[in-house]
Amino acid sequence: MTTTSTAIDAVRTVLPPDRARAPETYAIDGVTPAAAFRPETRDEVARLLASCDAATLAVTPLGARTATALGRPLTAYDVAIDTTALARIIEYEPADLTITVEAGMTLATLQQTLGANSQFLPADLPPSDAATVGGLLATARPGAWRNHLPNQRDLILGLTVASPEGTLVHSGGKVVKNVSGYDLHRMHTGALGALGIIVEATFKLAPRPPAIRSWAIQCNTLTQAADLAFRLWNQSLPLRALSLLTSEASRVASLTPAPHVLLECGGYEAVLVRCEEIVRRETVLARAIGGEAIGNQPWDALRLAAGDLTKTVLRLGIPSSRVAETIEAAAAAGCTAWGHLAAGSVLAHGLHIEEPAIESLRALAQSHGGFLQIESAPAPLRRTIDPFGAAERDLVASLKHQFDPRGTLNRGRWQEHA
Amino acid sequence: MTDLQAALGEHNVLWAPEDLAGYEYDATIERHRPDAVVFPSTTDQVSAAVILANAHGVPIVPRGSGTGLAGGAVPIKGGVVIALTKMNRIIEINPRDRVAVLQPGVINLALQDACAAHGLLYAPDPSSQRICTIGGNIATNSGGPHTLAHGSTVNHVLGLEVVLPDGRITWLGGRQPDAPGIDLRGIFVGSEGTLGIVTQVCVRLMRNPEAVHTMLAIFETVDAASEAVSGIIRGGVIPVALEMLDNEIIKAVEPRLHVGYPLDAGAVLLIEVEGLRESVEADAERVVIACREMGAREVRTAESEAERARLWEGRKGGIGAIGALSPNFYILDGVVPRTQLPAVMSEVLRLSAEAGFRCANIFHAGDGNLHPNIMFDELVPGATQRVLDLGGAIMRLCVDAGGSITGEHGVGLEKRSYMEWIFSEHDLDAQHRVRAAWGTGDLFNPCKILPNSHGCGQAHEAEIRHHLATPGVYV
């Protein structure tokens, strides 16, 4: 303990004193770090990280702290580095449809800036408006838009990352197509900050569709809903999302408690009129109910449910043709479940999902070549069950060894560090 | 050699000098003779060949069809070339899940054809799609005309079975996107055969759209066409394809293929929009307006599928056609921000004229991905050197405009020395660490991508051989 506090005292000297923050507010899984800092420039981040590394202090970079229950519980947590002061636009050329921003900028601010030019970052919406660009990339979680619009992974053009040695490492660039060298930015996307702290990111943008509309279609069974959803997927609709909901998920989304197909399209008004015709026609053909346009509310509710940190949340990757049966299996295990057809992804949440239920859902997904990731769960559960269940561990371990040899960053998130 | 023959079968190993000649180059200037070429048909055989080569301390170079334009498949230090062309089976096309599983030696177009039967498509469509392999596409993260809307190869690859540099077999990613764990798949795609050998692939398929509208916009100058590209993007329409062909290309293509490009045009844009009928009509209208604003002489629309195919034939056959114009040509690949296109293009033309070479341009304008083709005759003393210098100057121009040294062809051998123009010492050090983590060492596809690799020497020019593949290779 005294060695830690001596080390922290040394670290304090590298930044102006007003960068220190009260550590209590940065507790993760009930553990409070010994110190917390909110650096204001990327150089400060690099300097701070290097001094922690030299003192073998365990560091966790944080954005809005909306996804701190993702991954194994930290095995050590000495210093929190809050990135939210890094919130500037570095370069924005609307006509190029690219932007470079600092990693602590919130997605909400980013979208607002882009919206002024009728543009947006077509990344899946996080549950919270406060989520930062860095957190978005570090977690790289897909949502309802996956496979209709690009994922964060596909939008990232370049990255600047602070390394434990204190250098700023850049990869990619600001052009929309680029194959120069190894794509380090892809490596950091989804790495949960275990290989470096993201300080700047360049994204590819999209023009905002002139209009957006959603429809909810009520079905008798989930199988009927799945058949209908497949028929809709096979039209040329400008889909942004196409989801299947159990009765319980429908209730959460403030719809009638019955299985539903929920879809969203974006485009010109004339296009949406045509979409509506198609939706209505298919609804009638499927002998389902509804097909009227609805507001955004169900999507928002599902998004919040996906990010509900008071619950255990699971995400399964599964072939599209298995989405319905996987949703049903999750519901049978007591979860509220819904899924996105094109992405082949199923979300399931519950207050307490028992370990055997998680294991058997994982086995089901794996039997179809898929996976189960625990998105959020109480710490003890994340200790007993591997939240990721990824197959290839050796390469991850050797990347970690190369990029963070002392195990300074997010210690224990991926695997127990020797 | 006998060990390799035992592992793969005698007829799957070539080592007579006359048999090896075809494997000493790809579509670039560089060449070097391998010691042997092997043709495995299973993943286990690939692994066995890698383990054997390692045991004998011999370099390994993976190879697809050899259409690469950066020297990635050239065995610069000799050794064993592992050619994946016999592993060319499409294992599964699943229309309901919209995925396909295939071996790496499948030709890009063969996959396209197999998908078409189901009303599906595999989006990455490099212009070399008739001959290049999916494994090569993955290694180079290939793009194509439709990359503008659908992204490069990496956006369509879900999972890969690979043989690592130590011979171990593993899967990166899977059948679903966003698999848990660090995105090893994302690092592998585009690593130009330096992190392992792809032996099986799972890719995402897309559905053919309801309507496609293909337009040919005709301009007096490259400058006006470049401005129109910026104008279209700025106006909020992202076409699925937005390609430019300049007058040199038109003059090469039209007399041979008769696709209807006007011979007196300074440049044409080939523009495609797709989606629901209503959307296509509205997009097309905006495209036409943007082109007119920039002084388009005419914007034609393909009225039939046959006409559409004809317009594309000119694009796909463009590079082949310039082969007829010149004994040799050098294809460049650079990227600039789209707003820089007009300024950079006029500078490219000026630099070429100044150096005394004709330069034909046929490229993915919507992505800002330039492909100047410099025509020359290697028999003219000093010409090759001057062409390489001009290539360097054009790359410099792209970098200075905020762009990159390669958009889709890769770094390979050819552009190693330019890496220092865009990356700092720290950046390159981090890239070396990726290789170290993967166990690439000095034997696995040596001397590619990174400058100053161990035992590879420095000088760019010194390695450039004054040999160009015959133009016929490029069709």
Ligand SMILES: Cc1cc2nc3c(=O)[nH]c(=O)nc-3n(C[C@H](O)[C@H](O)[C@H](O)COP(=O)(O)OP(=O)(O)OC[C@H]3O[C@@H](n4cnc5c(N)ncnc54)[C@H](O)[C@@H]3O)c2cc1C
């Ligand atoms: C259950 C659940 C489901 C979700 N589903 C979706 C979804 O469908 N789509 C979607 O887009 N988002 C989704 N999110 C949100 C997203 O995954 C993150 O919550 C959010 O983007 C994180 O932002 P943050 O700023 O709060 O990060 P934090 O919670 O502060 O950090 C999250 C992780 O990222 C690391 N990190 C943060 N900043 C950096 C940085 N600059 N450099 C390196 N590492 C960093 C942290 O160490 C931590 O491990 C979901 C979240 C939850 C909890």
Ligand SMILES: Cc1cc2nc3c(=O)[nH]c(=O)nc-3n(C[C@H](O)[C@H](O)[C@H](O)COP(=O)(O)OP(=O)(O)OC[C@H]3O[C@@H](n4cnc5c(N)ncnc54)[C@H](O)[C@@H]3O)c2cc1C
């Ligand atoms: C006329 C012409 C037009 C072209 N147009 C385009 C275009 O529009 N877009 C574009 O992106 N490219 C284009 N190219 C470049 C080239 O076709 C692509 O890079 C293609 O992907 C190479 O495939 P290949 O099978 O020929 O690979 P090769 O040339 O044999 O190899 C290329 C690289 O991939 C590696 N490799 C090959 N197979 C494997 C494997 N199974 N596992 C690991 N590594 C492997 C090699 O080591 C090498 O580094 C064009 C080339 C020509 C000649």
